[in-house]
Each structure stands twice: as C-alpha cells, then as structure tokens.
Amino acid sequence: MSPASTEPRPLLDALRAGTPLPAFPEADVAQARKLADDVGSASASAVEALPEPLAGAVLEAAVLAGQVALPEALSASPVKPLAKAAKKALYRLRSRGVTPPEAPKEAPPAPAPETLPTLVTVVSSAGQYGLLLTRVVRGGVELLQVVASDEQGVLELTRTEQSRGDIRRILKHGLKNGFGMEVSREEGARLLAEAVALNLRTRTPFPPDLEAALRHHGVQPQEPEPLPAPEPDxxxxxxxxxxxxxxxxxxxxxxxxxxxxxxxxxxxxxxxxxxxxxxxxxxxxxxxxxxxxxxxxxxxxxxxxxxxxxxxxxxxxxxxxxxxxxxxxxxxxxxxxxxxxxxxxxxxxxxxxxxxxxxxxxxxxxxxxxxxxxxxxxxxxxxxxxxxxxxxxx
Structure with missing residues (x-):
C-alpha cells in the first residue's frame, strides 16, 4: 500500500469501493466501512477503537456528509491524534458554514417554594401552648393561630390573612420576647396532628374552621410517638x-x-x-x-x-x-x-x-x-x- 493510501480521503474511497486493505485487520476494515456508510449514527467510542488511519477515514466521511456531531464528540477524545484530527475536521466544516447546533439551554430551576417560620410557644402551667402555622394564599399569607391543650387537644383556632411583612414582624416579636421557638413546617404540622388526635380521643369538639385548616395544611390526626427509654445518667x-x-x-x-x-x-x-x-x-x-x-x-x-x-x-x-x-x-x-x-x-x-x-x-x-x-x-x-x-x- 502506498503512503498516500493511508491518507483519510484515499482510504475512505477504498473503504467505499470495497478495495481490500491488507494492512489492517479484516474486522477493523469491516467496522470502518460500516461506520463510514452511516456516519450520522457513528459513536465516538466505536471510532476510537479503530486504528488511527481508519478512524481518520471515518472522520473524513463525516466532513463530506456535513455531520458535526461525530467530530464534535471526538474533539475531546483522550486519543490525542484523533482529537487533533477531529478539531481539524470541525474547522473544515465551519469553513463551509456548517456549525455545531447550539446546546439546548437548560430551563432555569423552579424557584423554591417560599417558606415562612412556624412558631410554637412554651407550655403553660395548665399544659396549653400556642402554634402558628403559615400558608401562602393569593399573594398574601394565611396565619393559622392555634391554642391547644395536652389534655383536650385544639381549643381555639383563628385564621387571618396578613402581609408577609406583618407575618415576619409577629413571629420575630414572639421569638425575641421568649414566647416560643421556631420549628420546621413539618414539626408544626406534626404538633397539630397530635393535638387533633387528642380532640378525637377525648371527644373535645373541633373549633370552627379546624377541618378546613387540616385540609389546607395536609394534616391527618396522628398519635404521638413514645419518648425514648431512660439513660443511665x-x-x-x-x-x-x-x-x-x-x-x-x-x-x-x-x-x-x-x-x-x-x-x-x-x-x-x-x-x-x-x-x-x-x-x-x-x-x-x-x-x-x-x-x-x-x-x-x-x-x-x-x-x-x-x-x-x-x-x-x-x-x-x-x-x-x-x-x-x-x-x-x-x-x-x-x-x-x-x-x-x-x-x-x-x-x-x-x-x-x-x-x-x-x-x-x-x-x-x-x-x-x-x-x-x-x-x-x-x-x-x-x-x-x-x-x-x-x-x-x-
């Protein structure tokens, strides 16, 4: 085989003409011929597995067919000679006005749902405590104020709509003055669920609007978990x-x-x-x-x-x-x-x-x-x- 026959274009012509290429293993020649005939679906890994001259011939087929995907993929190949040949192929394609398609822009991440603090007050001498839950509604915030007892369950409930600024001021005031502490929304919902279970167990009537509030906050009655076992200390x-x-x-x-x-x-x-x-x-x-x-x-x-x-x-x-x-x-x-x-x-x-x-x-x-x-x-x-x-x- 003459030196010229190892150049990409003559080698591609030989592959397409079915000319024997005894300098390369028959399996590689058959694979290169297959890839050159359908270069649009050729994968970078399949081309990298070929001897360098045959890989260059497949790249030449991609240039002649105006296919950008394969040279684009091989331009980052760890096989340095192949990566260099792929970059040259991309340059030739761009010179002919063929450019890689722009990668689709990723959709911006969805904004995280707004979370406002949930507050639970300290327990009183009679076992009563307050719970403040919030829910975003129609551009404002619904504030759910609950007074519950650890003997009867939910005793009082008030639903009001407030601005975000008012909500933050109310909650900040409660925390600053030691009325209670901030808890996660999930913890607040759990406390409400346990209080409602106590209403059912003691047959304490639900305050007005409690059932609607439970639906809006996705709360179902829940019995509390037992406390952990005592420790030696x-x-x-x-x-x-x-x-x-x-x-x-x-x-x-x-x-x-x-x-x-x-x-x-x-x-x-x-x-x-x-x-x-x-x-x-x-x-x-x-x-x-x-x-x-x-x-x-x-x-x-x-x-x-x-x-x-x-x-x-x-x-x-x-x-x-x-x-x-x-x-x-x-x-x-x-x-x-x-x-x-x-x-x-x-x-x-x-x-x-x-x-x-x-x-x-x-x-x-x-x-x-x-x-x-x-x-x-x-x-x-x-x-x-x-x-x-x-x-x-x-």
Missing part, C-alpha cells in the same frame, strides 16, 4: 430536677387548683395540731405532706403528660442556649414517661413545695398591707393573653 438528673423550677418558664407551673387546696388544708391542719412538735419535726412533717401530695398526683397518666411537657421544654431550652436545663428536662422526661419511681423526681416534689413558698410569700405581702392572708395562693391566670404583636398566648 438520668438518675443523676432526677436529683437535679428541682432546678427546672428556677427557670422563668417552669417557675409559673403549679399543680391544679384541687391539689393546691388539698395540700394547703393538710399543712394548715398540721399547724393547728395539738401535738408538740419541734421546729425540725414540724418541717419534716410538712415535707412529708408535700411528698405524699406529689406521689398521689403523679399517676401513670399524669407522669406521661408532664414527661411530654418537659420534653417539649427541653427543645425550647436548647433553642435558647440553656444546655444544662435541656439535659435535666430530658432526663426527667424519660424517667417520668417510663414510670421510674426511685429516687422520686425532685421536679415533681418541687412542683408542690413551691405552693407553700408562694403561699408564704402571699401571706407576708398581705400582712405588710394589713389585709387578711389568703388561704391558698392565687391560681395562675387562664384567660386569653396576647403579645403586643398580636400573638395569642395560652
């Missing part, structure tokens, strides 16, 4: 649980009115007892009354209720950079939920002990004002409260 936390009552949020927690009255009656009966008790003996008797009242109150059902309150408060303590309080609250919550009695929860005991502290403080204040002391501390207010930003607080 939770025993130590149980001996620190009284510290939680020093936080501004849990400092407001007191037992229900009936339990407060019962404890005060027992302590007053002890004070009027004819028994001659020393100061330390009387103090020990009072502590025993407190402990008995706490043990009687914290039935398995009440234990689980307070465990969930503490679990939620632990998340709030985390959100407000109070890791120690969060740690204690979770340890107490796990032990209460799973019924561990010994050592008895100092959190539970302190819940009743502070009733006497509040009563003593109230009596002293009344004495200083010259008025008769009340028999029991005033109950925490239970009416609706609103923050200056319009946030309904439990």
């Amino acid at each position: 939770d025993v130590r936390r149980a001996l620190e649980g009284d510290q939680l009552h020093a936080t501004p949020e849990i400092a407001e927690w007191v037992p229900p009115d009936a339990e407060v009255r019962g404890l005060m009656e027992q302590v007053q009966a002890l004070a009027s007892s004819p028994l001659a008790l020393s100061g330390p003996q009387r103090k020990e008797q009072v502590r025993q009354r407190v402990l008995d009242a706490a043990r009687a109150f914290f039935t398995p059902e009440v234990r689980q209720r307070y465990a969930r309150r503490l679990w939620r408060m632990a998340a709030f303590f985390d959100a407000t950079a109070r890791a120690l309080q969060a740690d204690i609250a979770r340890g107490e919550a796990r032990r209460l939920f799973h019924g561990l009695d010994e050592p008895f929860s100092l959190f539970a005991e302190a819940l009743f002990a502070k009733v006497l502290v509040l009563a003593a403080a109230g009596a002293q204040a009344q004495a200083e004002q010259g008025a008769p002391a009340p028999e029991a501390p005033p109950a925490a207010p239970t009416g609706e409260r609103r923050s200056p930003g319009g946030l309904i607080l439990p």
Whole structure:
C-alpha cells in the first residue's frame, strides 16, 4: 500500500469501493466501512477503537456528509491524534458554514417554594401552648393561630390573612420576647396532628374552621410517638430536677387548683395540731405532706403528660442556649414517661413545695398591707393573653 493510501480521503474511497486493505485487520476494515456508510449514527467510542488511519477515514466521511456531531464528540477524545484530527475536521466544516447546533439551554430551576417560620410557644402551667402555622394564599399569607391543650387537644383556632411583612414582624416579636421557638413546617404540622388526635380521643369538639385548616395544611390526626427509654445518667438528673423550677418558664407551673387546696388544708391542719412538735419535726412533717401530695398526683397518666411537657421544654431550652436545663428536662422526661419511681423526681416534689413558698410569700405581702392572708395562693391566670404583636398566648 502506498503512503498516500493511508491518507483519510484515499482510504475512505477504498473503504467505499470495497478495495481490500491488507494492512489492517479484516474486522477493523469491516467496522470502518460500516461506520463510514452511516456516519450520522457513528459513536465516538466505536471510532476510537479503530486504528488511527481508519478512524481518520471515518472522520473524513463525516466532513463530506456535513455531520458535526461525530467530530464534535471526538474533539475531546483522550486519543490525542484523533482529537487533533477531529478539531481539524470541525474547522473544515465551519469553513463551509456548517456549525455545531447550539446546546439546548437548560430551563432555569423552579424557584423554591417560599417558606415562612412556624412558631410554637412554651407550655403553660395548665399544659396549653400556642402554634402558628403559615400558608401562602393569593399573594398574601394565611396565619393559622392555634391554642391547644395536652389534655383536650385544639381549643381555639383563628385564621387571618396578613402581609408577609406583618407575618415576619409577629413571629420575630414572639421569638425575641421568649414566647416560643421556631420549628420546621413539618414539626408544626406534626404538633397539630397530635393535638387533633387528642380532640378525637377525648371527644373535645373541633373549633370552627379546624377541618378546613387540616385540609389546607395536609394534616391527618396522628398519635404521638413514645419518648425514648431512660439513660443511665438520668438518675443523676432526677436529683437535679428541682432546678427546672428556677427557670422563668417552669417557675409559673403549679399543680391544679384541687391539689393546691388539698395540700394547703393538710399543712394548715398540721399547724393547728395539738401535738408538740419541734421546729425540725414540724418541717419534716410538712415535707412529708408535700411528698405524699406529689406521689398521689403523679399517676401513670399524669407522669406521661408532664414527661411530654418537659420534653417539649427541653427543645425550647436548647433553642435558647440553656444546655444544662435541656439535659435535666430530658432526663426527667424519660424517667417520668417510663414510670421510674426511685429516687422520686425532685421536679415533681418541687412542683408542690413551691405552693407553700408562694403561699408564704402571699401571706407576708398581705400582712405588710394589713389585709387578711389568703388561704391558698392565687391560681395562675387562664384567660386569653396576647403579645403586643398580636400573638395569642395560652
């Protein structure tokens, strides 16, 4: 074979004419002939597998046919001589006015759906909490304000349309003033689903608009998951649980009115007892009354209720950079939920002990004002409260 016969054009002519090419393996010649005859469907990998002269002949067929795809693909080939030949082929095609088609422009990514904060308030002494969910509607935002109870479920619901700016101001005000914490939309929906399940379980009537709100937010009633099992270090936390009552949020927690009255009656009966008790003996008797009242109150059902309150408060303590309080609250919550009695929860005991502290403080204040002391501390207010930003607080 003459040197000229290894040039792309003569070699292509030989392939098309069926001329024998003994310098190359028969299988490669047959493959090159096939690719040259249908160069529009030839793949870059198939051409790269050919001996260099035969690959050049197939590239020549692409140039003569005005096919840009194959030279374009081979211009980035790791086979350097072939990549160089492909670039020359592209130059020849461009000189003839044949240019590679423009790659289709990728559609711009769809904008992410707008998300606004979801806020859940702290739990009150009566187990009530507020929940604020948002939903974009007709260029504005629907604000769903829910007041729920961990004993009855959803108690109140208000739906209003607000501007985005107003929504952000309301939520920012709630976070800044410690009314609650921001949670994900999914977490807010879960809390609403669990509250609605409690409505059904306790047969508490749905407030107006609740069913429509559930549809709009895609919420179905859902029973809460059990709390995790206790950890070995939770025993130590149980001996620190009284510290939680020093936080501004849990400092407001007191037992229900009936339990407060019962404890005060027992302590007053002890004070009027004819028994001659020393100061330390009387103090020990009072502590025993407190402990008995706490043990009687914290039935398995009440234990689980307070465990969930503490679990939620632990998340709030985390959100407000109070890791120690969060740690204690979770340890107490796990032990209460799973019924561990010994050592008895100092959190539970302190819940009743502070009733006497509040009563003593109230009596002293009344004495200083010259008025008769009340028999029991005033109950925490239970009416609706609103923050200056319009946030309904439990």
